[in-house]
Amino acid sequence: xxxxxxxxxxxxxxxxxxxxxxxxxxxxxxxxxxxxxxxxxxxxxxxxxxxxxxxxxxxxxxxxxxxxxxxxxxxxxxxxxxxxxxxxxxxxxxxxxxxxxxxxxxxxxxxxxxxxxxxxxxxxxxxxxxxxxxxxxxxxxxxxxxxxxxxxxxxxxxxxxxxxxxxxxxxxxxxxxxxxxxxxxxxxxxxxxxxxxxxxxxxxxxxxxxxxxxxxxxxxxxxxxxxxxxxxxxxxxxxxxxxxxxxxxxxxxxxxxxxxxxxxxxxxxxxxxxxxxxxxxxxxxxxxxxxxxxxxxxxxxxxxxxxxxxxxxxxxxxxxxxxxxxx
Amino acid sequence: xxxxxxxxxxxxxxxxxxxxxxxxxxxxxxxxxxxxxxxxxxxxxxxxxxxxxxxxxxxxxxxxxxxxxxxxxxxxxxxxxxxxxxxxxxxxxxxxxxxxxxxxxxxxxxxxxxxxxxxxxxxxxxxxxxxxxxxxxxxxxxxxxxxxxxxxxxxxxxxxxxxxxxxxxxxxxxxxxxxxxxxxxxxxxxxxxxxxxxxxxxxxxxxxxxxxxxxxxxxxxxxxxxxxxxxxxxxxxxxxxxxxxxxxxxxxxxxxxxxxxxxxxxxxxxxxxxxxxxxxxxxxxxxxxxxxxxxxxxxxxxxxxxxxxxxxxxxxxxxxxxx
Numbered sequence: 047x048x049x050x051x052x053x054x055x056x057x058x059x060x061x062x063x064x065x066x067x068x069x070x071x072x073x074x075x076x077x078x079x080x081x082x083x084x085x086x087x088x089x090x091x092x093x094x095x096x097x098x099x100x101x102x103x104x105x106x107x108x109x110x111x112x113x114x115x116x117x118x119x120x121x122x123x124x125x126x127x128x129x130x131x132x133x134x135x136x137x138x139x140x141x142x143x144x145x146x147x148x149x150x151x152x153x154x155x156x157x158x159x160x161x162x163x164x165x166x167x168x169x170x171x172x173x174x175x176x177x178x179x180x181x182x183x184x185x186x187x188x189x190x191x192x193x194x195x196x197x198x199x200x201x202x203x204x205x206x207x208x209x210x211x212x213x214x215x216x217x218x219x220x221x222x223x224x225x226x227x228x229x230x231x232x233x234x235x236x237x238x239x240x241x242x243x244x245x246x247x248x249x250x251x252x253x254x255x256x257x258x259x260x261x262x263x264x265x266x267x268x269x270x271x272x273x274x275x276x277x278x279x280x281x282x283x284x285x286x287x288x289x290x291x292x293x294x295x296x297x298x299x300x301x302x303x304x305x306x307x308x309x310x311x312x313x314x315x316x317x318x319x320x321x322x323x324x325x326x327x328x329x330x331x332x333x334x335x336x337x338x339x340x341x342x343x344x345x346x347x348x349x350x351x352x353x354x355x356x357x358x359x360x361x362x363x364x365x366x367x368x369x370x371x372x373x
Numbered sequence: 374x375x376x377x378x379x380x381x382x383x384x385x386x387x388x389x390x391x392x393x394x395x396x397x398x399x400x401x402x403x404x405x406x407x408x409x410x411x412x413x414x415x416x417x418x419x420x421x422x423x424x425x426x427x428x429x430x431x432x433x434x435x436x437x438x439x440x441x442x443x444x445x446x447x448x449x450x451x452x453x454x455x456x457x458x459x460x461x462x463x464x465x466x467x468x469x470x471x472x473x474x475x476x477x478x479x480x481x482x483x484x485x486x487x488x489x490x491x492x493x494x495x496x497x498x499x500x501x502x503x504x505x506x507x508x509x510x511x512x513x514x515x516x517x518x519x520x521x522x523x524x525x526x527x528x529x530x531x532x533x534x535x536x537x538x539x540x541x542x543x544x545x546x547x548x549x550x551x552x553x554x555x556x557x558x559x560x561x562x563x564x565x566x567x568x569x570x571x572x573x574x575x576x577x578x579x580x581x582x583x584x585x586x587x588x589x590x591x592x593x594x595x596x597x598x599x600x601x602x603x604x605x606x607x608x609x610x611x612x613x614x615x616x617x618x619x620x621x622x623x624x625x626x627x628x629x630x631x632x633x634x635x636x637x638x639x640x641x642x643x644x645x646x647x648x649x650x651x652x653x654x655x656x657x658x659x660x661x662x663x664x665x666x667x668x669x670x671x672x673x674x675x676x677x678x679x680x681x682x683x684x685x686x687x688x689x690x691x692x693x694x695x696x
Contacts, residue, residue, distance in 0.1 A: 089561040203650045233424035234588065235647045235666075238632035242646055260561065263634025286638045304566040305636055306595035308618055312573060315566035315595070321531050 050077035051254050052101065052222060057114035059093075059100060059278075061325075068325040070096050070109070072278040072333075075352075078271070080221075083248055083255045085269030085286070087262065089301075091322060092275040094258045098224045101256075102141050103131040119221065137167045140215035144227040146207035150199040156183075156210055157195030160217060167218045182213040187243060205236035212243065216253075223247075226258045241268050262305060266290050271358070274298050277323050277333035280352070284359035294361040296338045332363070340365055378412035378448075379550060379582050380436060385409045385445035387428075387435050391655065403655045405431040407606040408445070413550075418576065418583040420597030420614070422590055422629070426651055427603040429586045433552040436584065437469050438462065449550070467497050467546035474555035476535035480527045486513070486538055487523040493545040512541040515578075517571060533564035537571070544575070554586045569596060590633045594618055599687070602626045605654055605662040612688035622690040624667050661693065669694060 059071040071093045078084045086094045099105055101116055103123065116123040118139065123131065143149045151159060160179040164170050170178050176195070183191035186209040199207055208228060215223055225244065229237035245268055247253055257269055265272055266286060273283040274295065282295040293299045303316035320337045323329055332338070335345040344364050352360040353367060387406040393399045405428045413419050421429045434440045436447055438454050446453045454465060473479040480489055490509045494500055500508065510520055516537040527535055536556060543551055553572065557565040573596065576583060587593050593600055593614075600617045602610040602625065610623040621627045631645040647666045652658055658665045664674040673693050682695040 089563065205650050233651070234590070234632045235424065235628055236650055238634075238644055239646055241634075242644065261634060262562070262636040266636045266638045267634045267640075290636060290638050301562060302636060304562045306566075306569070306591050308591070308594060311595060311614065314570045314573070317566045317570060318563035321533070321564070 048079060051080040051119060052256075053077040053115070053117040054097070054101070055115040055117070057097070057100060057116065058112040059096060059105075059114075060110055060112055061106075062108045062110065063326070066326055069328075070278055070325060071100070071114075072329070073114070073349075074275070074278065074280055076273045076280055076283060078222075078254060078256060080254050081248070081252045082271055083244070083257055083269045085265040085272040086256055086258045086275060087260065087265050087272060088275035089260055089322065091277075091325070093278040094260075094275050095226050097275070098141065098226050098256065098258050101222075102135055102139055102224060104135070104141070136163065136220075137218045138220050139222045139224065140218065140220040141224040141226065142208070142211045142215050142228050145231045146204060146211045147199070147231075149211055150207060152199055154198075155195065156197050156199065156202075160195070160210075160214055163214055164217050169218055178217070179213075182217055183210070185216070186210075186213045187239075188213070203236075204232050205239060208232065208236075208240055209243065212240075212247075216247070216251075220253070222254045222256065224256045224258070227260070228257075229264070230259075230261075237264075244268065262290075262301060274301070277329065278325070279333060279349075279362065281334065281363070282361040283352075284355075288356065288359040292359070294355055294359075294366060295334075295363050296340055296365075297334050298361075300337075376414050377451075379415040379450060380411075380413040380584075381446070381448040382409055382411040382413075382436065383446040383448070385411075385432075385435060385447060386443045387431050387440060388443045401655050404606055404657070405654060406435065406442075409608060411601060411608065411611070413582060413584060415549075415582055416576075416580055417598040418585050418596055420593035420600040421584060421586045421603060422588065422593045422600060423603035424588060424629075424651055426605070426654055428606040428654075429588075429603050430554055432603070433471065433554050433584055433586050437471055437552060439471070467493075468548050469550040469552070470543040470546070470548040471552040471554060472536070472539050472543050472556050475559045476532065476539045477527055477559075479539055480535060480542075482527050485524050485526050486518070486530075489527075489538055490541045490545055493542060497546055508545070509541075512545055513538075515544065515575065516541045517567075531564070532560050533567055536560065536568055540568075540571070540575070544579070547579070548581070550582045550584070552584045552586070555588070556585075557592070558587065558589070565592075572596065590629055591635075602629065605651065605657055607662060607691065609663065609692070610690040612684075612690075616685065616688050620684070620688070622684050622688070622695060623663075623692050624669055624694070625663050626690075628666075628668075661691075 055075050057071050057074040060067040060069050088094045157179055161175045164175055180191040183194050188194055188209050229240050248255055269286050272286050272289045273280045276297050282298045293302055300318040318337055323333050331346040331348055332350050335341045350362045350364050352362045354360055385406055386408055389403045389405055391401040423429045435442050442455050447455050487509055490512055491505045494505050518537050557568050585596055597614045599613050601608045604625050610626045621630055628645045628647045649666055652665055660676045661674040661679050664670045679691050679693045681689045681691050683689050
């Protein structure tokens with residue numbers, strides 16, 4: 047296997063709140079191979095978005111990384127100064143967000159915003175800037191790029207705005223694109239257009255994408271590798287087929303079982319009892335223990351490590367303790 | 374079997390007025406609902422699905438007369454609620470209730486759970502305080518909460534708990550008809566499953582009739598007996614839940630189905646990618662409103678609006694292809 051483009055190791059991150067430190071990430075580790083779409087999936091508050099922001103170095107002032115490493119293309123990001131990180135951000139690592147309406151500046155035209163990014167990173171100058179901006183808009187499937195360059199964000203629909211965001215992210219030819227819930231604010235027919243575009247970009251440009259989402263359907267249809275996040279830790283990771291056809295962690299199994307399925311019309315949906323743990327409280331043992339139907343004594347006492355289940359398939363669950371010892 | 378519908382909607386249209394220009398001198402009319410015909414049978418769940426701006430929320434609200442209609446009728450047990458005077462409407466209100474998408478914006482943050490659930494009882498019944506409190510506790514029990522939640526305020530509840538409170542409020546006056554407007558869209562999947570199960574269970578125990586509005590086709594399919602698919606203020610297809618998924622007949626329904634991501638990496642579906650986005654309801658396309666995005670568009674679609682075609686029992690679609 048090739049060298050990973052990005053490795054996150056044992057990342058711990060806490061928010062300072064008036065009530066104390068909230069542990070948002072409690073030892074997140076994963077690595078992303080170049081040219082992949084890597085899915086980071088989980089429910090509200092699991093830490094998926096903050097992981098994306100930590101990679102980019104766009105953390106709010108109350109967030110502090112307390113331990114861990116992030117290695118991108120051989121460079122240890124957390125050891126770099128702000129100037130070096132600034133050079134990477136938007137240049138080699140780009141990000142698109144959930145709501146394109148708030149991510150675009152309403153007082154500048156699309157053309158001004160696109161060329162601003164390229165000028166800043168010295169990608170081009172003069173006439174070339176304008177030409178490239180038009181080309182980028184065409185690349186992301188927008189019609190009439192020349193007219194669009196002169197338009198303001200409010201003149202565009204949500205789907206078109208998200209395409210502009212993608213064009214901006216691509217303008218610096220980044221190696222890694224972090225897409226944080228890029229279609230959550232969009233309608234389903236527009237969502238499938240945007241997902242199709244991301245898949246095409248991955249194929250045609252070989253760009254690596256981290257797709258952050260809560261939607262298991264989106265993960266199944268677009269990602270090759272998947273990591274499932276729960277309460278600030280990865281509970282299971284593997285190839286997309288492992289996760290959907292051979293889910294091993296009780297949380298992954300529960301998430302998939304809770305989805306409505308056509309063949310189970312009006313039958314009770316499987317429910318994960320209770321709710322996610324309070325990030326302000328320390329967690330001893332497995333964070334999922336209080337909701338798990340297979341909970342054992344050891345689960346309440348010790349945090350389970352990731353156990354190997356097969357090639358690139360791991361689950362952080364003591365149910366697989368012996369599986370690994372035997373193999 | 375012919376059943377008398379609980380709610381009959383006849384040629385219902387709703388227009389919104391948008392003011393633009395200096396001092397709002399230019400008025401635009403946006404037709405949010407265009408001549409809707411629909412029956413809702415007692416005890417059924419009628420799902421309404423469509424994308425933003427299709428009019429699904431307006432439909433739900435206009436059935437309860439929460440937005441004024443421009444023309445048409447809404448008959449609730451035979452009475453046209455659009456023609457009722459204030460007193461009669463108020464008398465009918467307890468029969469029809471609504472649950473909104475986000476409980477944190479629909480619940481008053483300054484009231485605790487006891488007061489929130491007791492509020493409809495206070496305005497519509499003459500129960501004494503102790504009786505009210507007992508009724509509130511019983512209602513909380515029905516939605517899976519307990520007396521320990523009585524003194525909590527909305528911000529002290531999780532999303533799922535808050536939506537349960539909104540449901541208890543809606544059930545307080547023993548309604549017959551509930552409009553559920555995206556009741557689980559603000560919730561995580563695992564919590565969504567809890568609320569959906571609760572809704573199915575409450576429908577059985579109380580004999581409720583639901584209008585279930587959602588953009589999520591798999592969810593609508595799970596809970597509904599029949600489904601109405603809406604596009605730009607019109608119902609383009611109406612059929613049983615099974616028929617919509619086995620024999621979708623309108624190209625828009627087919628595209629919606631094909632765009633809904635499935636949790637199955639090898640589903641092997643061919644995606645139908647619709648071009649463009651939904652046109653503005655202020656200036657809807659001529660002829661068939663879907664013709665600008667339809668993969669099968671014909672000449673007639675651009676000029677003439679199609680009429681409903683009956684495909685099978687209780688299955689109708691509005692498309693020239695079916696002629």
